[in-house]
Amino acid sequence: MSRVSSLSSPFLLGFDEIERALDRVTKGADGYPPYNIERIAGGDGQPERLRITLAVAGFTREQLDVTVEESQLLIRGRQQEEKTRQYLHRGIAARQFQRTFLLADGMEVLGADLRNGLLSIDLARPEPARMVRSIAIKQQD
Secondary structure, eight states, X not given: OXXXXXXXXXXXXXXXXXXXXHHHHHHTOSOOSOEEEEEEOOOTTOOOEEEEEEEOTTOOGGGEEEEEXXXXXXXXXXXXXXXXXXXXXXXXXXXXXXXXXXXXXXOEEEEEEEETTEEEEEEEOOOOOOOOOOOOOOOOO
């Protein structure tokens, strides 16, 4: 079964990259781990920031990986099964995950912090420098 693209109109030319980006984002949306995205107001010359917070209880810093590949923020978690433990009941499974966020042009990852089972990643989009360029006008005789 083929999927009909929402960008397949003959009037929308050159939007293939956007369509591929939307496909990448929707593939990794299984709901785990849960996350929040909040806007943090800028001040004192600081730009407005975004903070992504993921609930990663049970993961250590060594088991988490935050990378930027092309224009994607990838957060991966890998836990290993502990063979030495014998569980009578196992309600908390060792689970791997990958969460992907598509970043707009110019977005920068400022850093990541793990505290109390919450992984916070701060992002900012620096204000672009305002450029004014004068264009010379040629006179044709």
